[in-house]
Amino acid sequence: MLQKFRALLLTLLFTHCTMSMAQTDSSVLPKPFGQGTYVPSMFGQIYYEADGEGIPVVMINGGPGAARTVFWGALDFLKPHGYQIIYFDETGVGRATREIPQKFSPAITVEDIETLRKHLNVPKLILAGHSYGGIPAVQYALTYPENIEKLIMLSASADGHSQQMNVDAAKYLRKTFFPQEWEQMEEIRAKGVLTSSAEYMKAFYNRAIGNMSDWYDPSKRAGLRKYRSNDIRDRSNIEVYKDMAGADPEVKISGTLKNVVINETMFKDYAIPTLILNGRKDWKTTPEMAYRFFKMLPEGTATIQFLEETGHWTWAEQPDEFANTVIQFMKNN
Numbered sequence: 001m002l003q004k005f006r007a008l009l010l011t012l013l014f015t016h017c018t019m020s021m022a023q024t025d026s027s028v029l030p031k032p033f034g035q036g037t038y039v040p041s042m043f044g045q046i047y048y049e050a051d052g053e054g055i056p057v058v059m060i061n062g063g064p065g066a067a068r069t070v071f072w073g074a075l076d077f078l079k080p081h082g083y084q085i086i087y088f089d090e091t092g093v094g095r096a097t098r099e100i101p102q103k104f105s106p107a108i109t110v111e112d113i114e115t116l117r118k119h120l121n122v123p124k125l126i127l128a129g130h131s132y133g134g135i136p137a138v139q140y141a142l143t144y145p146e147n148i149e150k151l152i153m154l155s156a157s158a159d160g161h162s163q164q165m166n167v168d169a170a171k172y173l174r175k176t177f178f179p180q181e182w183e184q185m186e187e188i189r190a191k192g193v194l195t196s197s198a199e200y201m202k203a204f205y206n207r208a209i210g211n212m213s214d215w216y217d218p219s220k221r222a223g224l225r226k227y228r229s230n231d232i233r234d235r236s237n238i239e240v241y242k243d244m245a246g247a248d249p250e251v252k253i254s255g256t257l258k259n260v261v262i263n264e265t266m267f268k269d270y271a272i273p274t275l276i277l278n279g280r281k282d283w284k285t286t287p288e289m290a291y292r293f294f295k296m297l298p299e300g301t302a303t304i305q306f307l308e309e310t311g312h313w314t315w316a317e318q319p320d321e322f323a324n325t326v327i328q329f330m331k332n333n
Contacts, residue, residue: 033072033227034234036087036095039119044097046112047089052079055149056120058086058113062131064104064257065240067094073226074315075128077323081330083126088116090136092240095233104243105256109136110143117147128152131285131312132244135159135260138293141272142262150333151274152326155285155312158293160257162285167250169286170213178209195250196242213283215311224316264296273333274302277325279310279317303329 029035036049049068050056057078059071068087075085089096090112092104100108113136117125126149129137134156141148157163175182185200193200211218246254274297278290287306294304305325310317 029227029229033069033087034229034231038095039115041091041097041112041115043091043100043108046091046097046116047095048116049087050084051076051087052084054079054082054084055124055126056084056086056117056122057126057128057152058088058116060088060109060113060127060129060133060137061090061093062133063093063236063241064132064244065093065237066132067234067236069094069227069229069234070225071130075326076226077327078330081327083330086116086120088113093237094235098237098239103256104240106136106139106244106260110140113140114144114147123147124149126150126152128154129156130154132157132163134285134293135163135257138262139260141270142266145270145272148272150330151272152329153274153276153278153290153293155278155282155290155314156276157285157289158296159262160253160260161262162289162292163245163257164253165286165289165292166284167253169283170250173213173283174209177212181209189251194248196247200250213311214313216279216281216309216317220313220317223319224313262293262296267296267298270298270301272301273329275326275329275333276302276304277314277322278304278306279312279314280306280308281310282312284312303333 032049032051036047038045038047057075059068059075061068068089071087078085090109091097091100113125113127124147127137127140129135129152134153135158137151137153137156138158141151157166174185188200189195215221241249242255244255244257246252246258248254276290276294278285278287280287290304294302307314307318307321315322
């Protein structure tokens with residue numbers, strides 16, 4: 001029971017968490033949701049669901065450790081324009097192989113994306129990374145630039161340094177706007193308790209803090225998910241989060257993400273059309289983080305836009321503006 005409770009609380013702390021799954025029978029979900037395809041991969045199998053026809057747009061999950069279900073239906077507006085939406089579970093998350101003989105890392109996801117591309121039998125993919133998902137998306141663009149047509153960064157981190165910026169922004173938010181809770185958490189930490197512990201997590205979770213960090217208008221939470229799943233295979237994987245973020249993830253990123261750091265010299269030959277779309281009021285992936293990545297890219301390759309009345313979930317808070325921005329980018333690049 002304690003282990004289950006700890007896993008639940010840790011899931012709530014995910015830098016890019018998913019919301020709680022509703023009690024929906026997966027058998028009544030419309031295709032392709034919950035009715036996808038398994039593909040052999042380096043550690044077992046990955047999983048995907050394809051919706052629509054045309055050029056594949058692969059959604060890369062946040063977390064790290066979250067599954068594809070939060071994206072179900074989010075990019076439906078692209079289907080009439082000749083795009084196929086791919087909902088993807090990489091190694092470690094969702095319905096993919098969840099236990100492997102080494103630590104989880106973005107490098108594994110990069111190879112999973114390439115395995116998926118080969119399986120789809122397409123020369124190029126469009127990658128859309130949300131939150132943590134931006135990190136493996138950027139790494140794929142650097143590793144296989146010839147195999148990516150466009151990159152879309154949706155409130156997305158770009159590397160381990162930006163993930164640390166995320167942590168620092170969250171600490172500032174809690175200390176500045178929730179001083180009582182901050183004091184309580186610091187007292188717990190003073191006893192040597194790590195932020196990955198059940199004791200810390202029980203004190204940490206606060207709905208008001210979550211609303212402030214995620215949302216410009218918390219009443220929009222109900223509209224985040226078009227479809228929901230209660231299938232146990234679609235749950236998040238806390239082990240992925242711990243491997244990548246480390247043992248004290250709300251203070252310092254010390255896992256496999258620590259050494260995934262980019263700089264502008266890596267992008268001197270970069271020519272991939274890139275959209276960086278961020279919420280102005282996003283306390284997780286802050287505008288500073290988005291602008292940092294934008295400044296690394298060669299002039300003319302990237303478009304950056306901030307939606308003024310959104311937090312971390314841009315498509316839920318300003319759906320029309322979100323859709324128009326993405327469609328315009330697709331048409332013009």
